[in-house]
Amino acid sequence: MATCAMRTAWHASGGTLKSSSIYPKTLLNALVCPNAPNSIIIHTQKRSLFVLPFGLDVGLLGLSAYYLTRLRKPEPENVINIFGPEPWSKESQTCPDKVVRCIAHRGAGLDAPENTLEAFKYCVERDCHIVELDVRTTKDGKLLLLHDQGLERLTGKDITNVHNMEWDKLKDIDVGATHPNRKQFKDVKLCLLDDALDYLMAHKVRVIIDVKGDNRMVVNGILKTFAARPTLYQYAAVTCFNPFILYQIRKNDPQIVGALSYMPYGFSSQDYNAEQGPNNPRFADNLALHGLLRAADVTYGLLWRWCARWCAVSAVLLHKDIVSPSEVQYWRWLGVRCAGWCVNRPLEKLYWRGVLKAPYLANTLLGEPDMEKKYEENSYSNLDRAGTIVDHLLESDRKMSSGQN
Incomplete structure (x- = not known):
């Protein structure tokens, strides 16, 4: 009986081996020990060689889809023309004036009413040749320069969503009514993207177009704008917080x-800084929704770098409080420019220039080392200029605390 039992086990293991994908033949209903009164019948099933553990096949499928759908990068010459030569390159040493350091955020929105022709003229007068602006759509499909969804902050009017209004009802509204320099900029109107590009391209100013909203209308509008202006490929870049829109x-x-x-905790909170972390929650009254969005923040915090590479971006615009030398080095290793927003204080600007050696977006051009001569030509006295800088920085912390980019 012992011998028969051992033979039974041996034949059982042989049957299992034959059922594998390496040995495709199977032993079905095999009589292991025909002379034994209580012989064992082995039932086996054929298994495929390509069956993977659950999770591994999904991961491989997702990785394959990522590489198959990843976009290709644009022409390197266009990237250099927009963002200038790399700060550590030989060209930056021979032509330092071509290196991009300061990008006027919303057209230096603290010095002049943001996203307006007056702001862009202000930048051109001070030799700032790269600006950032925000684009939204109106109800009739116009590409409007506006950061917020509504006009409450800029005008004090109860207009919560410009996408529900036509351009004719918006074009005569004064958007400089609440600006700190409203005495110098009176009766400032909203601006369309085409009008802004006509002026900026005429003065060879490079542009970063920040796409707001997630509707198909704004995507088609941007595509039509580039198709109608072939030179725009060498002068304009498109950015967005939503990688799927980009x-x-x-x-x-x-x-x-x-x-x-990218801004940390962008789903659940409107503001973020290094001292307080995420603040001003979007849905403070709904704890369940706030918790869900916070989970989305954590997930996207792990995936946004992959999203950037998936979209084959040429630059990343990051909240200044999360940028470190290692972060800049990571993107530099990938051949991607790294810029921070919003860098307004003079000491911060010197740190970005001297230590990080990376461009930055600023709400004010005051305190820019390259533009001091322009400031000296201004009619303000030194005391007035110092007071203006302080006033603007205080206004920056208060007025532009919601939605930095």
């Missing part, structure tokens, strides 16, 4: 230079 734009036109913007 992906749609670059998928339809891969030659558009793309940049991804």
Whole structure:
């Protein structure tokens, strides 16, 4: 009986081996020990060689989809023309004036009413040749320069969503009514993207277009704008906080230079800084929704770098409080420019220039080392200039605390 039992086990293991994908033949209903009164019958099943453990096959499928759908980068010459030469390159040593250091955020929105022609003229007068602006759509499909969804902050009017209004009802509204320099900029109107590009391209000013909203209308509008202006590929880059919107734009036109913007806890909170962390929650009254969005923040915090590479971006625009030398070095290793927003204080600007050696977005051009001569030509006295700088920085902390980019 012992011998028969051992033979039974031996034949059982042989049957299992034959059932594997390496040995495709199976032993079905095999009589292991025909002379034994209580012989064992082994039932086996054929198994495929390509069956993977659950989770591994999904991971491989997702990784394959990522590399198959990843976009290609635009022409390197266009990236250099927009963002200038790399700060550590030989060209930056021979032509330091071509290196991009300061990008006027919303057209230096603290010095002049943001996203307006007056702001862009202010930048051109001070030799700032790269600006950032925000684009939204109106009800009739116009591409409007506006950061917020509504006009409450800029005008004090009860207009919560410009996407529900037509351009004719918006074009005569004064958007400089609450600006700290409203005495110098009176009766300032909203601006369309086409009008802004006409002026900026005429003065060879490079542009970073920040796409706001997630509707198909704004995507089509950006694509049509580039198609109608071939020179725009060398002068303008498109950025967005939503990687799927940026992906749609670059998928339809891969030659558009793309940049991804990122702020920690952007789903659940409107503001973030290094001292307080995320604050001003979007849905403070709904704890369940706030918790869900906080979980989305954590997930996206782990994936946003992959999203940037998936969209084949040429630059990333990051909240200044999360940028370190290692972060700049990481993107530099990938051949991607790293810029921070919003860098307004003079000491911060010196740190970005001297230590990080990376460009930054600023709400004010005051305190820019390259533009001191322009400031000296201004009619203000030194005391007035110092007071103006302090007033603007205080106003920066108060007025632009919601939605830095």
